[in-house]
Amino acid sequence: MENSWNPLGYKNLYRELFKKHLDRQNELLKKNRPVGWFFSFHPSELIYIFDVVPAFPEQYSAYCAARGSSVDLIDTSISSGYGHFLCDYFKTTIGMIEAPEKATPPLMPKPDFIISSRALCVAHHEMAEVFSRYYGIPKYTVNYPYWTTDSLKNPDELTKEAEWAEEVYVEYTIERLRGLVDFLSKIAGEVDEDRFMEVFRKSEKTSELLIKILNLMMSKPTPGSQREISDLVFIAFFVLGSDYALEFCENAYEIIKERVKRKEGVSEEKYRLLTFGIVPWHSLKIYQYCESMGANFPVNLYVNASVHKADSSNPYLSMVRRSMHFTNSSYEMLDGVVKTAKKAEIDGALLLENTGCRITSMIIRPLAERLNEDLGVQSLILEAPQCDPRVMPMERAKTQIDAFLESLS
Amino acid sequence: MREPFKLFFSIFQERSKLKEYRNEGRRIFGTMCNNVPEEVIHALNAVPFRMFGNYGNTNLANSRIPSWTCNYARNVMEAGLRGDFDFLDGVVSATTDDTKIHLFSAYRFYMKPEFSYLVQFPYVRDEISERFFSKELERFAKHLSSFLSAEFDLERLSDSIKIYNKYRLLCSEFEKLRADEKPKIRADEFMALMLSSLSMLKEDFTSMAENLPEMLREHDGFSDYRLRIHLSGTDFYSLTLLRLIEESGMAVVSDDLCTSAGYFTGYVEGDGFDALAERYSGCTACVMTSSNTELSVEERLRFIRKKLRENEADAIVLLKDRGCEVCGHQCPWIVREIDAPVLVLDLDFPLSVEQYRTRMEAFVEAHGGG
Numbered sequence: 001m002e003n004s005w006n007p008l009g010y011k012n013l014y015r016e017l018f019k020k021h022l023d024r025q026n027e028l029l030k031k032n033r034p035v036g037w038f039f040s041f042h043p044s045e046l047i048y049i050f051d052v053v054p055a056f057p058e059q060y061s062a063y064c065a066a067r068g069s070s071v072d073l074i075d076t077s078i079s080s081g082y083g084h085f086l087c088d089y090f091k092t093t094i095g096m097i098e099a100p101e102k103a104t105p106p107l108m109p110k111p112d113f114i115i116s117s118r119a120l121c122v123a124h125h126e127m128a129e130v131f132s133r134y135y136g137i138p139k140y141t142v143n144y145p146y147w148t149t150d151s152l153k154n155p156d157e158l159t160k161e162a163e164w165a166e167e168v169y170v171e172y173t174i175e176r177l178r179g180l181v182d183f184l185s186k187i188a189g190e191v192d193e194d195r196f197m198e199v200f201r202k203s204e205k206t207s208e209l210l211i212k213i214l215n216l217m218m219s220k221p222t223p224g225s226q227r228e229i230s231d232l233v234f235i236a237f238f239v240l241g242s243d244y245a246l247e248f249c250e251n252a253y254e255i256i257k258e259r260v261k262r263k264e265g266v267s268e269e270k271y272r273l274l275t276f277g278i279v280p281w282h283s284l285k286i287y288q289y290c291e292s293m294g295a296n297f298p299v300n301l302y303v304n305a306s307v308h309k310a311d312s313s314n315p316y317l318s319m320v321r322r323s324m325h326f327t328n329s330s331y332e333m334l335d336g337v338v339k340t341a342k343k344a345e346i347d348g349a350l351l352l353e354n355t356g357c358r359i360t361s362m363i364i365r366p367l368a369e370r371l372n373e374d375l376g377v378q379s380l381i382l383e384a385p386q387c388d389p390r391v392m393p394m395e396r397a398k399t400q401i402d403a404f405l406e407s408l409s
Numbered sequence: 410m411r412e413p414f415k416l417f418f419s420i421f422q423e424r425s426k427l428k429e430y431r432n433e434g435r436r437i438f439g440t441m442c443n444n445v446p447e448e449v450i451h452a453l454n455a456v457p458f459r460m461f462g463n464y465g466n467t468n469l470a471n472s473r474i475p476s477w478t479c480n481y482a483r484n485v486m487e488a489g490l491r492g493d494f495d496f497l498d499g500v501v502s503a504t505t506d507d508t509k510i511h512l513f514s515a516y517r518f519y520m521k522p523e524f525s526y527l528v529q530f531p532y533v534r535d536e537i538s539e540r541f542f543s544k545e546l547e548r549f550a551k552h553l554s555s556f557l558s559a560e561f562d563l564e565r566l567s568d569s570i571k572i573y574n575k576y577r578l579l580c581s582e583f584e585k586l587r588a589d590e591k592p593k594i595r596a597d598e599f600m601a602l603m604l605s606s607l608s609m610l611k612e613d614f615t616s617m618a619e620n621l622p623e624m625l626r627e628h629d630g631f632s633d634y635r636l637r638i639h640l641s642g643t644d645f646y647s648l649t650l651l652r653l654i655e656e657s658g659m660a661v662v663s664d665d666l667c668t669s670a671g672y673f674t675g676y677v678e679g680d681g682f683d684a685l686a687e688r689y690s691g692c693t694a695c696v697m698t699s700s701n702t703e704l705s706v707e708e709r710l711r712f713i714r715k716k717l718r719e720n721e722a723d724a725i726v727l728l729k730d731r732g733c734e735v736c737g738h739q740c741p742w743i744v745r746e747i748d749a750p751v752l753v754l755d756l757d758f759p760l761s762v763e764q765y766r767t768r769m770e771a772f773v774e775a776h777g778g779g
């Protein structure tokens with residue numbers, strides 16, 4: 001039975017944010033500033049420190065999926081010989097490169113360099129290789145460690161502050177990050193130390209607000225919709241360090257804070273669900289559909305993974321900290337996640353298996369097991385590639401969700 | 410398959426050597442990647458053993474990891490869940506691709522091995538990264554020796570390096586023999602050798618196999634082929650498909666598989682962790698590591714071109730496991746950039762071998778001489 005859906009109203013804030021981001025891009029492009037392609041979990045602050053034009057294959061592919069062009073692009077990539085079971089973002093971007101006429105404008109600008117940062121998946125590194133070869137451009141690699149129980153102790157699920165991290169790994173990553181700064185200096189001009197600090201201070205404030213927003217999302221009733229919260233990854237991943245990200249978060253925080261004070265929820269709450277996996281960008285309504293049935297999402301682990309507490313007093317360590325999320329850690333390290341789920345008092349979980357993505361897909365069953373074993377919570381796993389609607393038609397997903405919610409009641 | 414190779418294959422299939430080692434009280438560690446620096450395990454008097462599963466259907470694994478992941482990963486998982494690896498004291502993998510990282514995590518989560526270690530690869534070869542990698546190998550040695558309550562001894566490491574280098578030299582002799590104008594070794598026989606060498610101590614393999622080259626040299630060799638091919642792929646080990654390739658009129662004269670040339674190519678020059686780090690980060694056949702100025706796919710292309718030239722291969726057969734991320738990203742570049750005909754076989758496991766026969770025969774028809 002549907003009930004009313006009452007989102008926070010971040011839509012206008014996002015519109016404003018994207019507009020400012022694009023204005024900046026256009027302005028810098030006019031000035032012939034270098035263009036770089038970046039991936040999630042890269043140190044986005046550097047984009048603002050060096051005044052370079054960023055483009056994000058993941059974000060662009062999500063945009064194509066939301067606009068309906070990704071299927072053709074994916075097919076183009078497969079007919080060029082790339083594997084079927086690869087990341088949708090890779091296939092969509094290859095489609096854009098090989099068949100630009102099929103891609104949704106505005107296309108990503110051609111890169112002058114590419115940053116291959118493995119803080120989430122080797123796929124980033126693999127695709128950076130391919131893109132760099134297509135365009136004949138330089139690539140710089142920052143390989144963060146994949147954390148295991150013998151190298152990282154008790155990272156906080158949101159801030160990523162940990163009790164201990166293996167020094168050998170931290171030092172090496174910092175050295176690579178310093179190398180990245182040198183690499184960018186050669187491309188985009190010398191680093192201005194004042195600017196460096198200023199951007200990191202902004203990043204710190206923004207990151208604190210993001211964490212507060214996600215904490216408030218766990219209130220009862222759930223104050224916001226995942227339609228709007230899941231887009232916070234754009235801020236955390238890509239524009240952290242910008243003026244407009246800070247401005248967005250200040251406003252967004254005020255809105256959610258007021259909402260919580262008023263004890264107002266996104267809908268009349270019957271179930272509290274945890275969600276994980278990359279949202280299928282072609283079927284964003286999936287969250288709205290659940291919420292309209294009273295199944296709200298106080299926790300989105302994917303969004304939680306995207307944030308970290310930036311620290312302007314130790315910027316390099318703070319860049320390393322970005323990698324200390326549970327999707328970049330071995331599966332026995334799900335304790336933090338379970339703790340969050342417990343705190344949020346969830347009744348069930350909606351987990352999205354993104355076909356072709358080994359990161360989200362392989363951790364999903366261990367996650368479901370832990371939620372079940374530790375909290376007695378059941379999960380619904382939906383196979384949902386994030387840019388290809390053919391695998392998970394919305395109608396089928398709805399039927400499965402209906403049955404799952406039925407089983408919770 | 411001829412007699413001596415049958416014996417080697419049975420060692421792999423029956424794990425007879427591993428049983429012997431076990432009875433002698435030696436500790437055995439499963440590895441999930443050809444880039445695990447086995448010398449470290451060997452130097453601690455333990456036995457490194459490459460984990461393989463051989464299940465047509467991987468139903469148990471499919472309920473834990475996605476059914477679209479590569480055959481290698483699903484089979485290791487299946488074998489683990491069925492208890493085939495219960496005899497292991499621990500597992501070691503490397504961060505060479507997402508599948509290997511997450512297979513390691515999933516394996517740890519479900520099988521809870523007593524010891525496990527994930528070797529962190531730097532992906533870049535520069536001074537800083539090599540220094541780091543050397544420290545990483547030392548760290549691995551520390552963790553393993555503390556688990557085994559043993560001192561890590563650099564002299565023993567040096568001995569292990571020698572043993573492994575000798576093994577690599579022997580493999581390169583086999584390589585030459587299969588690249589003869591009349592190849593002396595069949596593809597399935599070569600793979601049987603490789604697989605057995607991954608299931609026993611290298612010194613035992615070397616002493617069992619060191620007379621083989623001489624014996625084989627006396628053999629006339631095979632001339633029942635029309636096309637000499639280089640085999641490209643990753644963690645591949647299906648003897649059935651190799652037989653089919655040769656039955657279709659091709660002779661496999663070289664490869665870059667993770668289970669074969671990608672494993673044994675490259676010597677450790679010198680001693681200690683630095684030398685080990687240099688060798689393992691310098692393997693170009695499949696690993697994602699590359700120099701600062703080159704991409705790993707370029708290094709791989711160079712490796713393949715060299716193999717084609719040295720072994721006078723006329724064409725390439727590319728084994729593209731539908732779930733392999735490395736093949737998935739690199740395959741088009743091999744097809745586009747190597748100046749030789751390429752037959753791409755999209756492998757879906759369990760293999761229905763016959764479906765490939767027609768394509769192979771047509772390929773031989775199109776590119777094979779006489």
Ligand code: SF4
Nearest residue numbers: 087089121123357359
């Ligand atoms: S979807 Fe998966 S494979 Fe693709 S970029 Fe994200 S984490 Fe990496």
Ligand code: SF4
Nearest residue numbers: 479508643644733734
């Ligand atoms: S290289 Fe390919 S076959 Fe080997 S583990 Fe990785 S994905 Fe699987």
